[in-house]
Amino acid sequence: MTDDTRWLTARELQAWMRLEAVAELLPAALDHQLQRDADLSHYDYLVLAKLSEAPDRTLRMSGLAASTNATLPRLSHVAARLEARGFLTRTRDEGDRRATLATLTEEGWRKVVATAPSHVGEVRRLVVDRLTAEQVEQLDAIALAVLGALDPENRLQAQNPVVDPSDACGNEAG
Amino acid sequence: MTDDTRWLTARELQAWMRLEAVAELLPAALDHQLQRDADLSHYDYLVLAKLSEAPDRTLRMSGLAASTNATLPRLSHVAARLEARGFLTRTRDEGDRRATLATLTEEGWRKVVATAPSHVGEVRRLVVDRLTAEQVEQLDAIALAVLGALDPENRLQAQNPVVDPSDACGNEAG
DNA sequence: ACTTCCAGGTTGAAGCGTCAACCATTCGCT
DNA sequence: AGCGAATGGTTGACGCTTCAACCTGGAAGT
Numbered sequence: 001m002t003d004d005t006r007w008l009t010a011r012e013l014q015a016w017m018r019l020e021a022v023a024e025l026l027p028a029a030l031d032h033q034l035q036r037d038a039d040l041s042h043y044d045y046l047v048l049a050k051l052s053e054a055p056d057r058t059l060r061m062s063g064l065a066a067s068t069n070a071t072l073p074r075l076s077h078v079a080a081r082l083e084a085r086g087f088l089t090r091t092r093d094e095g096d097r098r099a100t101l102a103t104l105t106e107e108g109w110r111k112v113v114a115t116a117p118s119h120v121g122e123v124r125r126l127v128v129d130r131l132t133a134e135q136v137e138q139l140d141a142i143a144l145a146v147l148g149a150l151d152p153e154n155r156l157q158a159q160n161p162v163v164d165p166s167d168a169c170g171n172e173a174g
Numbered sequence: 175m176t177d178d179t180r181w182l183t184a185r186e187l188q189a190w191m192r193l194e195a196v197a198e199l200l201p202a203a204l205d206h207q208l209q210r211d212a213d214l215s216h217y218d219y220l221v222l223a224k225l226s227e228a229p230d231r232t233l234r235m236s237g238l239a240a241s242t243n244a245t246l247p248r249l250s251h252v253a254a255r256l257e258a259r260g261f262l263t264r265t266r267d268e269g270d271r272r273a274t275l276a277t278l279t280e281e282g283w284r285k286v287v288a289t290a291p292s293h294v295g296e297v298r299r300l301v302v303d304r305l306t307a308e309q310v311e312q313l314d315a316i317a318l319a320v321l322g323a324l325d326p327e328n329r330l331q332a333q334n335p336v337v338d339p340s341d342a343c344g345n346e347a348g
Numbered sequence: 349a350c351t352t353c354c355a356g357g358t359t360g361a362a363g364c365g366t367c368a369a370c371c372a373t374t375c376g377c378t
Numbered sequence: 379a380g381c382g383a384a385t386g387g388t389t390g391a392c393g394c395t396t397c398a399a400c401c402t403g404g405a406a407g408t
Contacts, residue, residue, distance in 0.1 A: 005291040012302050015310045018317035019301065020220075023197050024243045025324040041364080046194075062386060069198045074365055076388055081364095098373045098386045117179040127193065128186050130319045136189045138312040143192035145304045150199040202366095215394080236356060248395060250358055255394095272356045272403045 026126065033122045038115040043070065045115060047078060048087060048104065052112045057104035060093065064102055069151075087111055200300065207296045212289040217244065219289060221252060222261060222278065226286045231278035234267065238276055243325075261285055 008016060030042040038045070046068045051057050059067075065075040079102055082088050087108035093099035104112075131139065182190060204216040212219070220242045225231050233241070239249040253276055256262050261282035267273035278286070305313065 003291070005294055006298065007294060008297070008302065011307075011314065012310055015314035015317065016297060016302065018314060018321060019200075021243050022317050022320050022324065023200050026193075026197050026320070029324055043364095060386085069195050071366075072387065073367075073389085077364075080388085093386095096374075096386085100387060117177070120179055120181060123182070123190060124180065126323045127320055128182065128190065130323055131316060133185075135312070135316050135319070136186055138309070139316050140185065140189035140192060142305060142309050142313050142316075143189065143196050145309070146196050146200070146301055147192060149300045149304055150196065150203055217394095234356085245396075246357065247359085247397075251394075254358090267356095270356085270404075274357060 029126060030119075030122065034115070034119060037118050038111070040111075040115065043068065043074075044078060044082060045112075045119060047075070047082065048108055048112045049116070051088060051102060051104040052109060057109065058101050061090075061100045061102055082108070203300060204293075204296065208289070208293060211292050212285070214285075214289065217242065217248075218252060218256060219286075219293060221249070221256065222282055222286045223290070225262060225276060225278040226283060231283065232275050235264075235274045235276055256282070 027042060034040045034042055034045050040048075047064065050064060050067050051059055061075060061079065062072060065072045068075065070078075079088065079090060083090055086105060088105055089103050091101050091103065093101050128136065201216060208214045208216055208219050214222075221238065224238060224241050225233055235249060235253065236246060239246045242249065244252075253262065253264060257264055260279060262279055263277050265275050265277065267275050302310065
């Protein structure tokens with residue numbers, strides 16, 4: 001068995017192992033902070049946050065799944081739990097009756113507003129504040145390049161502008 | 175409630191959301207490839223790979239857990255499955271009889287050697303080959319900075335040199 | 349030696365994600 | 379109209395990770 005594999009160079013290997021470590025530890029760290037401070041998983045928070053930015057705080061399940069980088073079954077389970085906790089409601093879309101619309105409740109909105117500051121603080125502490133402005137841009141470019149391979153069809157996220165939840169009390173982001 | 179939260183700037187937010195997406199999608203992509211081609215999870219492979227690089231292909235469970243960025247219970251469960259499949263064996267350490275030593279079997283070694291090429295190929299396809307040499311170094315520095323926050327005590331990985339499994343057939347990496 | 353504490357590991361229950369199967373609705377074609 | 383395929387979503391079973399509880403063996407103090 002001849003070996004024509006292109007092995008990684010020492011530098012590539014080191015960078016790769018560190019990325020591997022980050023990809024392993026970062027989600028766990030975010031989960032921990034949110035679980036402790038808000039009884040929410042990182043993904044739960046993402047779902048609520050995306051809804052909070054959407055027009056009428058409403059999104060189709062399929063769109064919400066795409067913009068949170070998740071499969072539909074996963075979102076369906078998560079939405080069921082969040083609905084049971086009163087953070088969102090699901091209704092049939094009367095325009096296309098196959099579709100389900102998820103809407104953030106008032107309580108869900110309050111939850112996001114209350115949770116966002118500590119979450120942003122954690123993101124700063126773990127990532128953003130440890131990098132120079134230049135490194136932030138490098139990271140952006142690198143992540144974009146990798147996403148090109150991970151998400152070839154570009155179904156996922158990337159585009160939507162984001163609202164600052166600090167101007168709380170009833171804005172609509174429309 | 176006054177708001178003194180330091181929100182992310184637009185550039186920071188974009189870079190963060192992309193990193194978030196990568197951290198979400200990359201592990202799943204690696205799991206898929208390895209599951210399909212070798213019936214191994216990414217973490218299973220990591221465990222076997224680390225053992226394959228160790229002196230005598232043997233490591234203490236606690237050291238193995240640290241070098242794979244995992245908790246001990248997680249490794250314990252994984253090791254039980256891998257042992258049941260014949261890829262490694264666990265024995266008491268006669269030096270410190272609290273400790274357990276995990277040793278890669280000959281079959282486990284063959285598994286790693288057989289699996290490594292396609293895995294490296296996937297790592298190249300998804301990450302390394304999509305970046306310039308400069309970006310690889312940038313990624314290395316960025317990941318190192320973030321790991322400083324994720325792993326303050328530096329218990330984890332980072333140091334060990336790595337052996338190229340292509341020179342297979344019984345080297346000891348010692 | 350005896351007690352106390354800590355390190356190393358394992359186990360079982362609980363929670364979450366994945367996959368395959370399934371139902372409902374709409375679209376495309378004739 | 380009417381049939382078949384594709385889209386949107388939910389459900390249940392299974393596998394993996396986490397957490398807390400537990401057990402054993404070594405270290406430190408007396």
